[in-house]
Amino acid sequence: MPEGPSIVILREQVAPFAGRKVLRVAGNSKVELQRMRGQRVLEFRSWGKHFLIEFPDFSMRVHFLLFGSYRINERKEAAPRMSLAFQRGELNFYACSLKYVEGDLDQSYVWSGDVMSDQWDPRAARRKLKARPAMLVCDALLDQTIFAGVGNIIKNEVLFRIHVHPQSTIGALPTRKLGELIKQAREYSFDFYKWKKAFVLKKHYLVHTKKLCPRCAIPLQFRASLGQSQRRSFFCDHCQRLYE
Template sequence: MPEGPSILLMKEVLQPFAGARITNARGNAKIDMGVLKGKKLIEIKTFGKQTFLVLDTVSVRIHLLMFGSYSVNEQTKPDKSLRLALFFKTGAMYFYTCAIRLVENAFLETIDWKADVLGSDWDAGHARKKLKQLPDMMVCDALLEQDVFSGVGNIIKNEVLFRIGVQPESLVGSLPSTKLNAVITEARNYSFEFLEWKRAFVLKQHWLVHTKRICPKCGAQLVKKYTGKTKRRSFYCTTDQRLYN
């Protein structure tokens, strides 16, 4: 599943279409394509793993889910995978195997923009208050809570927890204040580093534990385990990461 930094990079690729009008729309998404034709793309907004194409009267919400993708100016996948294609005088954007729906522009006003780890409105104190309300949740699940850390995915989760020396099955309520603060700080810091590494096509070169077998600090065998309620893959070192429970 694409994480927040990848979605921000998609926004950069789509940005040249901002201000242009849609000349046609097609695809197998269950929306009224006719509503889109002739509408102006006012701006492109991202919130974590979600993208909003803000038009003059309505917005298109795009979520790439687990296997979604996109292309610009050329359709690269068959029609059966094409959820939405938007055409402009200068080119086109295509979205595949993803969730598409139309939302009223007023919906954007209900979004908690303070939760976006890559957003300009990010508020660390806001995240801390939310985490304080989840004392019995494992930290591996808390980092994937999009209401708290919008944009954080499994890669960021694993790398952040290794950086701060915390095992994924630690309970939020058992973390010392310094570690709780570290979770919040590093979730944002690593997301920006992820963004730059992804832009430079060197992201995997910087992974310390995600999909790895050996701890880069002590040389011990890493644990690979499906943890928490989400049952997502966790990679961690029982020597260099402490369990707080």
């Protein structure tokens, strides 16, 4: 599943299409795609894992789910879920979820909840976390109402960075550790963005999909489904402290 930084990269890649009129629309989605034909794209935006194509009176929300992908000015052999053709170029989206968002996007999205946004509000994140003391930190990082854009890779790497076991509870974290969690959720997301743009993201994984702890040189723990989110977790029992 593409995480928030990957959606920001997509937004940047398609920026030249902003201001252009959609001439042709195709795709195998059950959503009425022809509504976009003849419409001019005002802007491409993103919120967390949502890619947003903004038109004058509505927007199209694209969520890439687990296996979604896109192509710019080229096509895959598979049929696209949605294809938008312009006078020069086209955008093709595959295996994704599509949904119209009516009206002003500012009325539908809280931009301060997006870890990649200039409007990100760490104080709001802290308030939301403190209201859920029993929540596991592995679930908290994946909660899109708190950390929009954070995905499983970021979750695993952030918890390793701050030496916190994924089964720790939010309420048991010392104030300093809670602050580190919030800070690193954003900082690692921007590192992810930088490394992915340079095509070196996987080279910087410290624990995600790894076998040995780079700090302790002992085998990492692996759980195929941890917490309510039921996502893969990689962590070190020795240097990542369990707060409970």
